[in-house]
Amino acid sequence: MPVSDSVDRDDSPEEVGSGDGLPINELFCSLQGEGRLAGVPSVFVRTSGCNLRCWFCDSYHTSWEPTHAWMDLDTILAEIESYENADHVVLTGGEPLIHETAVDLLEELSARGYHTTVETNGTVAPDAPIDLASISPKLESSTPTPERAPDGVDAGQWERRHEADRIDLEALTSLVETFDFQLKFVVTDDGDIPETLDLLAELRAASNAPIRDEDVLLMPEGATREQLADTRTRVAQLAIEHGFRYTPRLHVDLWNDAPET
Numbered sequence: 001m002p003v004s005d006s007v008d009r010d011d012s013p014e015e016v017g018s019g020d021g022l023p024i025n026e027l028f029c030s031l032q033g034e035g036r037l038a039g040v041p042s043v044f045v046r047t048s049g050c051n052l053r054c055w056f057c058d059s060y061h062t063s064w065e066p067t068h069a070w071m072d073l074d075t076i077l078a079e080i081e082s083y084e085n086a087d088h089v090v091l092t093g094g095e096p097l098i099h100e101t102a103v104d105l106l107e108e109l110s111a112r113g114y115h116t117t118v119e120t121n122g123t124v125a126p127d128a129p130i131d132l133a134s135i136s137p138k139l140e141s142s143t144p145t146p147e148r149a150p151d152g153v154d155a156g157q158w159e160r161r162h163e164a165d166r167i168d169l170e171a172l173t174s175l176v177e178t179f180d181f182q183l184k185f186v187v188t189d190d191g192d193i194p195e196t197l198d199l200l201a202e203l204r205a206a207s208n209a210p211i212r213d214e215d216v217l218l219m220p221e222g223a224t225r226e227q228l229a230d231t232r233t234r235v236a237q238l239a240i241e242h243g244f245r246y247t248p249r250l251h252v253d254l255w256n257d258a259p260e261t
């Protein structure tokens with residue numbers, strides 16, 4: 001769905017609550033580009049609105065400048081079902097789990113037999129049927145600062161809020177105990193590793209669920225081929241060094257930063 005057909009701008013979609021619909025930024029069919037299901041044809045449902053503001057967010061129009069069309073559940077489901085060959089659905093954003101209606105969508109998808117992956121920053125633990133919780137906890141290196149913010153945005157108030165909210169150990173523990181999961185860390189260089197290891201140790205201590213090294217994926221930071229060219233070899237080496245998995249960003253290799261890919 002080309003969202004530009006019906007754009008509805010909202011400055012505070014993170015406050016959006018319940019209702020029989022979701023703010024949708026884009027809905028398209030592609031290959032899962034990240035994580036252990038990379039390469040699987042999947043329908044992507046991208047909600048708008050986020051409770052965090054990573055400086056590097058590759059989905060700027062769901063976070064820093066949220067843009068969306070409001071779609072009711074029946075319309076979303078009909079669009080998903082129109083991609084007849086896909087039986088995997090990836091619910092992403094923005095942060096999809098800030099929307100209560102995301103639970104209704106996941107229940108409908110489960111009832112229809114879809115495999116569901118939810119891409120989440122790990123700050124919300126829902127009561128919903130999710131086949132793979134793809135959790136991407138945000139490291140300190142994601143925090144926006146005046147020197148490290150997208151052009152033209154006022155990072156000031158978000159620096160504090162992002163830093164305060166980016167890690168919620170209780171929500172992370174609940175997610176790994178409840179769902180099949182992968183932990184996907186966005187990494188630029190070895191400066192990101194100590195915090196990753198500390199968080200893993202805390203989570204392993206807090207949770208009853210085993211967290212194997214193979215559940216931990218290092219993903220190179222980069223929204224474009226050019227940016228990835230700078231980070232991926234370094235991040236691959238770090239994965240080898242620490243015994244974690246490396247995940248490519250297949251969609252960036254294939255389509256660079258084009259929308260609806």
Ligand SMILES: C[S@@+](CC[C@H](N)C(=O)[O-])C[C@H]1O[C@@H](n2cnc3c(N)ncnc32)[C@H](O)[C@@H]1O
Nearest residue numbers: 056057058059093094119120121136221222223
């Ligand atoms: C746009 S986010 C939406 C889901 C959720 N808000 C989250 O952050 O997990 C989807 C995925 O893209 C990753 N991501 C966003 N910007 C990125 C970048 N510049 N480089 C690498 N990964 C990025 C996130 O960490 C997450 O795994």
Ligand SMILES: Nc1nc2[nH]cc(C(=O)O)c2c(=O)[nH]1
Nearest residue numbers: 031032033034092119251261
């Ligand atoms: N092809 C493709 N795979 C993805 N996996 C996770 C994505 C996301 O933005 O959450 C994503 C995306 O935007 N495109």
Ligand code: SF4
Nearest residue numbers: 050054057063094121
């Ligand atoms: S949490 Fe996800 S959607 Fe929100 S700003 Fe960070 S990468 Fe973007």
Ligand SMILES: [Mg+2]
Nearest residue numbers: 058059092261
């Ligand atoms: Mg993406």
